[in-house]
Amino acid sequence: MAAKTRIPKRRIIRKDDQRGLGIIQLEETDLETLNHLLRLEDDIFGDEAVDEWFMVSNIRHGNVMLLVDLVKRKPIGIAVLMRDWDDLKKCYLADFGIKETYRGKGFGTYFLGVVLEEVRQEGFKTISLTVDINNPVAIHLYEKHGFRIVEERHNLYGEGRHRYIMEKTL
Ligand SMILES: CC(C)(COP(=O)(O)OP(=O)(O)OC[C@H]1O[C@@H](n2cnc3c(N)ncnc32)[C@H](O)[C@@H]1OP(=O)(O)O)[C@@H](O)C(=O)NCCC(=O)NCCS
Incomplete structure (x- = not known):
């Protein structure tokens, strides 16, 4: 029996129809989304890209946010966050990048601003x-x-x- 296609669980953080941009937090993934993310990582970081092991555990247990081109329906930026073990009010931005062809257009500035606002609202006091x-x-x-x-x-x-x-300091 063919596997059922379903939309991975996600939370919409921001939708900006005028700019054609959305920001989501992924809460689950499926194979198709995972493959998109690994290609995005490869495009952004090359040899230093996150692999499937780190990606899946971060989606399920950490915080993976995506900047999405709403017109092309593709992720164009990624932010991976983790909570500090010793200081629960501190988080760590483990991964942040914008797809190469989208760089230099203000997307990184916009995306990082929303990510910081989001973690501040979550109650974090410091980010490193x-x-x-x-x-x-x-x-x-x-x-x-x-x-x-x-x-x-x-x-x-x-x-x-x-x-x-x-x-x-947030
Ligand atoms: C770093 C990165 C996220 C910036 O994203 P971006 O969408 O290109 O950034 P923006 O377009 O918002 O530009 C941010 C600032 O950098 C400047 N900038 C962007 N590209 C530049 C370039 N090639 N040369 C010089 N300055 C540049 C912009 O002018 C802007 O500064 P300003 O607001 O003072 O004018 C992106 O280059 C990237 O993904 N790089 C590869 C991955 C990486 O290095 N991630 C960080 C790991 S810690």
Whole structure:
């Protein structure tokens, strides 16, 4: 018997018909959506893309938000958040990116603004992230949204992969 196709469970966070953009939080996934997300990850992060194991567990137990092109009905941006184990009022932005062909058009600024508003409303007091010290566009975006560099960690993700740790009080 053929598997039934169903729309994965999701929560609509924002719908902006004028800009043709939506932001959703995925609560469940199916194979088709998972494959879309893995392709999106690959487009955004290449070798550093999240794999299916991390993606599925984050959808089910963490928080995966998508920026969706409502006209093409495709995800064009992703934000993955996790709650800090030691400090329940702190969250960590583990993954944030916009599909390559959509960059430089203000989508990252818009999406990050909504993500931050969302976590603030959830009651989080602090948010942190790590960013490649050689990624000036992302650092600028985060600073524009009030993140500050609190630490520089060398070889955090392997030899030569240095990162800034950035934090923002919500
Ligand atoms: C970082 C990223 C999310 C920014 O998304 P985006 O949609 O391109 O960002 P925006 O269009 O909203 O631009 C944000 C700011 O960066 C600037 N910017 C965007 N692209 C730029 C570029 N190629 N060169 C210089 N500045 C650039 C914009 O001018 C804007 O600054 P301003 O508001 O002061 O004018 C996106 O480039 C991306 O997904 N990169 C790959 C993944 C990544 O590095 N993620 C961060 C991991 S920590």
